[in-house]
Amino acid sequence: MxxxxxxxxxxxxxxxxxxxxxxxxxxxxxxxxxxxxxxxxxxxxxxxxxxxxxxxxxxxxxxxxxxxxxxxxxxxxxxxxxxxxxxxxxxxxxxxxxxxxxxxxxxxxxxxxxxxxxxxxxxxxxxxxxSSEPATVWILLAVAVWIASVTGEGLADRQLRRFKNDPSNRGKVCRVGLWRYSRHPNYFFECVHWVSYILLSIGSPWIWLTLLPPVLMAWLLLKLSGIPLLEASLAKTRAGYAEYMRTTNALIPWPPRRSAGE
Structure with missing residues (x-):
């Protein structure tokens, strides 16, 4: 078809x-x-x-x-x-x-x-x-990126769920595991997930179309429906979240910056 x-x-x-x-x-x-x-x-x-x-x-x-x-x-x-x-x-x-x-x-x-x-x-x-099968190297790389991204997103989701399920953490900001290095590690790995299909399309004359999904997903999460709406609420309702925003990258995992009092 x-x-x-x-x-x-x-x-x-x-x-x-x-x-x-x-x-x-x-x-x-x-x-x-x-x-x-x-x-x-x-x-x-x-x-x-x-x-x-x-x-x-x-x-x-x-x-x-x-x-x-x-x-x-x-x-x-x-x-x-x-x-x-x-x-x-x-x-x-x-x-x-x-x-x-x-x-x-x-x-x-x-x-x-x-x-x-x-x-x-x-x-x-x-x-x-x-029409043709991708080169083996691109298949292996696509699979590796897919595994890393889906596994990373799942790990971030589990870490946040465990944190929220602990009554002693009520009202606190999650800074455990991947959440110490990114305010939204699940969103980061979600964006990376779409890159795996670019690798799977290398050699196709239409590969340029596969650049759209990861760019669109990143834009949606960073500028529209993801981080802006979520953090506008968290900054008002979660004690310490404003400081978390100052010290921790929004998307790409990276060692946190020192807080203002350090």
């Missing part, structure tokens, strides 16, 4: 899925479940492209497996974190700001997630349609 046709099928499927989640949140008044659904659906698109693609079978399989495992791991983490919990502060802030227009605006906000998903899915589409 031509890549455009595969992309159209993915687009229609995502629109239907996100519309269903929007309808569900009309009753629950909790938009937080869009996060795991977004990840699960994007992982499914990776498999869809591999099935419909006409490229090298081994490359298609690697892209599908990478997207599927990434989506299953991160989606399950977000599902456990959000299910049965109060609405994420980011979405609650939108709902309050939009007032009576919230249902309509939330619908289009959800459809914006479809657009973002389609742009990110280019990372899976290009390797699914490359």
């Amino acid at each position: 031509p890549p455009v046709a595969a992309a159209v099928i993915a687009l229609v499927g995502l629109v239907l899925v996100f519309s269903a989640v929007w309808a569900w949140q009309l009753k629950s008044e909790n938009a937080g479940m869009i996060d795991p659904v977004w990840v699960y659906s994007l992982g499914t698109v990776a498999v869809l492209y591999a099935v419909l693609g006409t490229g090298d079978p081994s490359t298609r399989a690697l892209a599908a497996l990478g997207g599927l495992i990434w989506g299953a791991r991160l989606g399950t983490h977000l599902w456990r974190r959000n299910f049965g919990q109060p609405e994420d502060a980011r979405y609650h802030r939108f709902r309050e700001a939009w007032g009576d227009a919230a249902p309509r605006r939330m619908f289009w906000f959800f459809q914006l997630q479809v657009v973002i998903s389609m742009l990110l899915s280019v990372a899976f589409l290009v390797p699914a349609y490359r």
Whole structure:
């Protein structure tokens, strides 16, 4: 099947899925479940492209497996974190700001997630349609980057979950493990994850398209929906977070700077 046709099928499927989640949140008044659904659906698109693609079978399989495992791991983490919990502060802030227009605006906000998903899915589409197998060195490097990034993101998520589950840490800033070196190590490894598909696409005339997903993800997390909204809330509600922001890199892990009192 031509890549455009595969992309159209993915687009229609995502629109239907996100519309269903929007309808569900009309009753629950909790938009937080869009996060795991977004990840699960994007992982499914990776498999869809591999099935419909006409490229090298081994490359298609690697892209599908990478997207599927990434989506299953991160989606399950977000599902456990959000299910049965109060609405994420980011979405609650939108709902309050939009007032009576919230249902309509939330619908289009959800459809914006479809657009973002389609742009990110280019990372899976290009390797699914490359005609030749990548050189062994690029395959090995792509697998290594994928393992390091998914493992690192999972480790950061577990460290933060353990910290939050300890009652003695209530109201404190997490500075354990990877969180000592980055305020958002999970976001860092999420960005790195998308680089693995660039390596898997080396040799394809469309490799330049795979540069978009990691750049887009970094921009979203650094400038739009990730760090800015999250830290605006944490700086006001979490004692010591402002100092944490002064001493610790936002994204790339790096030894912390000395605090103002040292």
